[in-house]
Amino acid sequence: MKESEVLLEVKNLKTHFNTINGVVPSVEDVSFYINKGEKVAIVGESGSGKSVTSLSIMRLLSETGKIIDGSIHFCGRNLIELSEKDMRKIRGNEIAMVFQEPLSSLNPVMTVGKQIMESILLHQKTRKQNAKQQVIDLLNKVGIPRPEKVFSSYPHLLSGGMRQRVMIAMALSCQPKLIIADEPTTALDVTIQAQILSILKELSEQEEVAILLITHDLGVVAEVADRVIVMYAGQVVEQAEIFSIFDYPKHPYTKALLNSTPKLDFSQTELLSIEGTVPSPMEIPTGCRFYDRCDFSSEICKQSPELKEITDGHQVRCWLVEEAIDNRI
Amino acid sequence: MTYIIKKLFQIIPVLFIISFVVFIFVNVSGDPVVLMLPEDASNEEIKAMQESLGLDKPVIVQYGLFLSNVMKGQFGQSFVYKQEALPIVLERLPATFELMIAAIIISILISIPLGVLSAIKRNTFIDLFISGTSVLGKAMPNFWLGLMLMLVFSVYLQILPVSSRGSLLHLVLPAITTGTAMAAELTRMLRSQMLDVLHQDYMRTARSKGLSHFSVVYKHGLRNSLLPVITLIALNISTLVGGALVTEVVFAWPGIGQLVISAVHARDMAVVQACIFVIAIFVIGANFLADILYRVVDPRIKYR
Ligand SMILES: Nc1ncnc2c1ncn2[C@@H]1O[C@H](COP(=O)(O)OP(=O)(O)OP(=O)(O)O)[C@@H](O)[C@H]1O
Ligand code: SF4
Numbered sequence: 001m002k003e004s005e006v007l008l009e010v011k012n013l014k015t016h017f018n019t020i021n022g023v024v025p026s027v028e029d030v031s032f033y034i035n036k037g038e039k040v041a042i043v044g045e046s047g048s049g050k051s052v053t054s055l056s057i058m059r060l061l062s063e064t065g066k067i068i069d070g071s072i073h074f075c076g077r078n079l080i081e082l083s084e085k086d087m088r089k090i091r092g093n094e095i096a097m098v099f100q101e102p103l104s105s106l107n108p109v110m111t112v113g114k115q116i117m118e119s120i121l122l123h124q125k126t127r128k129q130n131a132k133q134q135v136i137d138l139l140n141k142v143g144i145p146r147p148e149k150v151f152s153s154y155p156h157l158l159s160g161g162m163r164q165r166v167m168i169a170m171a172l173s174c175q176p177k178l179i180i181a182d183e184p185t186t187a188l189d190v191t192i193q194a195q196i197l198s199i200l201k202e203l204s205e206q207e208e209v210a211i212l213l214i215t216h217d218l219g220v221v222a223e224v225a226d227r228v229i230v231m232y233a234g235q236v237v238e239q240a241e242i243f244s245i246f247d248y249p250k251h252p253y254t255k256a257l258l259n260s261t262p263k264l265d266f267s268q269t270e271l272l273s274i275e276g277t278v279p280s281p282m283e284i285p286t287g288c289r290f291y292d293r294c295d296f297s298s299e300i301c302k303q304s305p306e307l308k309e310i311t312d313g314h315q316v317r318c319w320l321v322e323e324a325i326d327n328r329i
Numbered sequence: 330m331t332y333i334i335k336k337l338f339q340i341i342p343v344l345f346i347i348s349f350v351v352f353i354f355v356n357v358s359g360d361p362v363v364l365m366l367p368e369d370a371s372n373e374e375i376k377a378m379q380e381s382l383g384l385d386k387p388v389i390v391q392y393g394l395f396l397s398n399v400m401k402g403q404f405g406q407s408f409v410y411k412q413e414a415l416p417i418v419l420e421r422l423p424a425t426f427e428l429m430i431a432a433i434i435i436s437i438l439i440s441i442p443l444g445v446l447s448a449i450k451r452n453t454f455i456d457l458f459i460s461g462t463s464v465l466g467k468a469m470p471n472f473w474l475g476l477m478l479m480l481v482f483s484v485y486l487q488i489l490p491v492s493s494r495g496s497l498l499h500l501v502l503p504a505i506t507t508g509t510a511m512a513a514e515l516t517r518m519l520r521s522q523m524l525d526v527l528h529q530d531y532m533r534t535a536r537s538k539g540l541s542h543f544s545v546v547y548k549h550g551l552r553n554s555l556l557p558v559i560t561l562i563a564l565n566i567s568t569l570v571g572g573a574l575v576t577e578v579v580f581a582w583p584g585i586g587q588l589v590i591s592a593v594h595a596r597d598m599a600v601v602q603a604c605i606f607v608i609a610i611f612v613i614g615a616n617f618l619a620d621i622l623y624r625v626v627d628p629r630i631k632y633r
């Protein structure tokens with residue numbers, strides 16, 4: 001991987017929330033990178049810290065959330081050190097977001113067109129008439145029929161799929177370098193999901209936008225991503241090219257996730273689910289965080305494993321894998 | 330449009346009820362003839378009046394007569410002014426109107442920044458201070474506030490006129506007096522509304538576009554908080570009218586409030602009736618307007 005290609009590099013990110021019940025360490029030591037134009041997926045069960053990671057990148061955490069440690073380099077600049085004013089120039093302009101729930105994520109009392117136009121007018125020096133034309137072109141691009149009409153519609157009048165297309169149009173409006181899509185299809189019908197994903201994929205390739213796709217659905221990952229980051233309880237546990245993950249998963253958690261996903265060819269009759277739940281951030285075991293649910297755990301797992309590179313571009317956080325490498329040597 | 334027409338039709342029964350109440354009110358408050366004539370009226374005069382009002386007829390017929398008179402805008406002669414009552418009242422309407430509009434504007438101007446600030450800085454000293462002040466503002470009686478303002482700004486500092494109507498300066502103190510209670514109520518409402526809105530997903534979306542905190546709060550947040558505010562203003566119109574009546578007396582403001590009080594004192598029932606009617610229509614009209622505005626602000630409400 002050439003150094004110059006890296007668009008976003010997150011290193012040792014630590015994000016905590018201060019709540020009345022004490023400090024919630026939602027993200028502990030997360031590191032990953034995204035190259036220009038690359039499509040990367042973060043997968044993991046609910047509560048593993050995916051959304052917190054993405055909101056940390058955008059610096060959009062709620063007041064109680066705080067980035068404790070680490071760095072987030074985007075185009076060579078550390079976002080954590082930027083002033084709020086400089087950060088605003090990045091939001092919507094260079095990094096845009098698509099959220100999970102398109103209805104509640106759109107302002108109910110503002111027309112769709114105005115909401116998209118707002119970004120354009122904010123970040124680009126252009127006149128209103130031009131901006132309007134841009135918005136209509138965008139709506140066209142994301143496959144919305146009769147864009148002039150939709151331009152002056154309010155969000156509640158559109159279907160879920162149309163709303164998410166609007167969100168994508170909004171995200172694309174300033175030609176960002178990176179789009180973070182946090183579970184963009186979870187709230188939609190299955191048939192619509194596929195459409196939205198293909199639009200997202202197609203447009204990102206066409207416009208050369210990198211995508212950070214957050215999901216807990218490995219089917220979605222298979223459809224879109226070039227590379228996969230698996231998160232568990234606030235940590236990255238495995239990170240590899242899409243084929244490595246699906247064909248040679250190394251971490252017990254990744255394996256379990258794959259087993260719990262229905263195979264596309266329906267060869268699997270029974271859907272396995274991973275036993276147990278993600279430990280809440282307040283009661284995380286001291287050693288390997290997957291210890292309680294792991295079928296392969298042993299004495300050494302009571303100490304924390306490190307994220308280690310086993311082959312080029314494939315990183316795993318598990319003692320088992322480390323030992324396997326050690327034994328080979 | 331059909332919605333508006335439908336709404337207008339719904340007003341008719343309300344007017345009927347009001348007319349009925351006014352009719353009952355006049356009939357139980359004593360012999361209307363005695364009330365309507367000066368105290369030294371002769372027996373012949375009383376008899377003539379009774380006949381002209383149809384008081385020798387059964388009650389239901391009397392009500393019918395009353396209704397038809399009301400529809401023609403005839404509330405009878407004012408014996409104080411020696412002329413029809415309605416024109417006297419209508420003449421006072423602009424002054425009251427002016428006072429109320431000014432009071433509403435002032436209360437909005439005060440409450441929007443305070444309510445929003447209070448929500449953004451929730452549970453800080455600023456929030457506590459604003460909340461405390463608004464409780465005070467709500468609890469303060471109108472006449473007392475009016476007198477205090479007059480004392481400070483007109484008598485002591487001498488920067489604003491004491492009373493009566495005239496320039497815009499004359500309007501300042503009466504408008505503040507009338508608007509304070511509503512400003513307090515609106516501030517509290519906006520604060521709680523804003524607290525709710527601040528956590529909505531679309532606020533995060535707005536921030537993710539790179540908008541400044543100020544734009545996010547005022548452009549995306551405020552408009553979503555305004556709905557209940559409009560309802561609240563509409564619901565408070567009657568309270569506001571009540572407040573305006575008192576204020577008018579305190580500041581010798583020549584509006585309906587002052588007229589109705591002096592008419593009650595003089596037992597000029599024709600004028601009192603006309604005043605009640607005009608005020609009622611005023612309140613209904615304000616509610617109607619709020620209903621329309623509500624729909625303009627919230628596109629989710631359809632015209633049904
Ligand atoms: N505002 C907050 N205050 C306190 N804790 C929070 C807050 N936001 C998130 N957390 C905690 O951080 C942890 C990670 O949450 P996060 O939303 O990142 O999970 P996720 O992986 O996105 O899950 P999901 O698939 O449900 O979206 C959770 O345990 C959650 O309780
Ligand atoms: S380190 Fe041990 S407990 Fe953790 S995943 Fe590997 S084998 Fe399982």
Ligand SMILES: [Mg+2]
Nearest residue numbers: 050051052182
């Ligand atoms: Mg999430």
